[in-house]
Amino acid sequence: MSGQLVGYARVSTVAQDAGLEGQLKTLEGAGCTRVFEERVSSVDLPAREKLAEALRYLREGDTLVVTKLDRLARSTGHLHDLLGELEAKGVSLKVLDMGVDTSTPTGKLIFNLVGSIAQFEREIMLERQREGIAKARAAGKYKGRKPTARAKTGQVRQLQSEGMGATQIARKLGISRASVYRILADLKIDSQEIEGSW
CATH class of the missing domain: 3.40.50.1390 (Resolvase, N-terminal catalytic domain)
Structure with missing residues (x-):
């Protein structure tokens, strides 16, 4: 039918x-x-x-x-x-x-071929990307993605010392509250001081 x-x-x-x-x-x-x-x-x-x-x-x-x-x-x-x-x-x-x-069998075959070719092209692209990163690292030119939240450590510490809470700091600097907590933990800010200022 x-x-x-x-x-x-x-x-x-x-x-x-x-x-x-x-x-x-x-x-x-x-x-x-x-x-x-x-x-x-x-x-x-x-x-x-x-x-x-x-x-x-x-x-x-x-x-x-x-x-x-x-x-x-x-x-x-x-x-x-x-x-x-x-x-x-x-x-x-x-x-x-x-x-x-x-x-039709031919139609299914064509779609399977399209999918296989696309997957093959993706694997080649990823392999080239990995090779490029390895070469850049070997030449000392690859630094990886800059950790945006970590780059704001000084600002987080300054705002926290001024009595600003985690939510306010996160909003002001455009980072997450979790990042604020991590930065303050890395700076070894006393946990009571952290909790007391939020």
């Missing part, structure tokens, strides 16, 4: 309305009987309510249709999470501009 074709269209901003209209026409032309649309950034995943709604709506045998992959997923990892969720529901994914449909 063939299921329903369900479309998903997305643009990042209101200024891209023409792009949204284009996606809607393409999805309608592809035979989608229901389309979920939204204007939201690809990185702002929690706010993608219509995508979540589309995923809830889909039933076994249905196909989720998008015009391009970047309209659906924010990364390869996110794409594979979505594919896993769709597969668990018995739903296929069709990407129109790639001509790929995961309901």
Whole structure:
């Protein structure tokens, strides 16, 4: 039994309305009987309510249709999470501009290859990053990330000696209360003095 074709269209901003209209026409032309649309950034995943709604709506045998992959997923990892969720529901994914449909063996193979290549590229990038850091360390040029809270030790001590409490110090210096406590502990400020000043 063939299921329903369900479309998903997305643009990042209101200024891209023409792009949204284009996606809607393409999805309608592809035979989608229901389309979920939204204007939201690809990185702002929690706010993608219509995508979540589309995923809830889909039933076994249905196909989720998008015009391009970047309209659906924010990364390869996110794409594979979505594919896993769709597969668990018995739903296929069709990407129109790639001509790929995961309901076919070829479509599944292409997606697996895309995922494998992306993972390989990430591992190479991380290896190069590690090598670069090792070389910089050997040359005495790599210092690591500057500890921002620790760099404010003098200011924390000064403000504490003026009777300012941890919350006030943290707010004033833009660091966490935990950092304030750690700095004062490193300075070996008497615990009673610390507690008494907050």
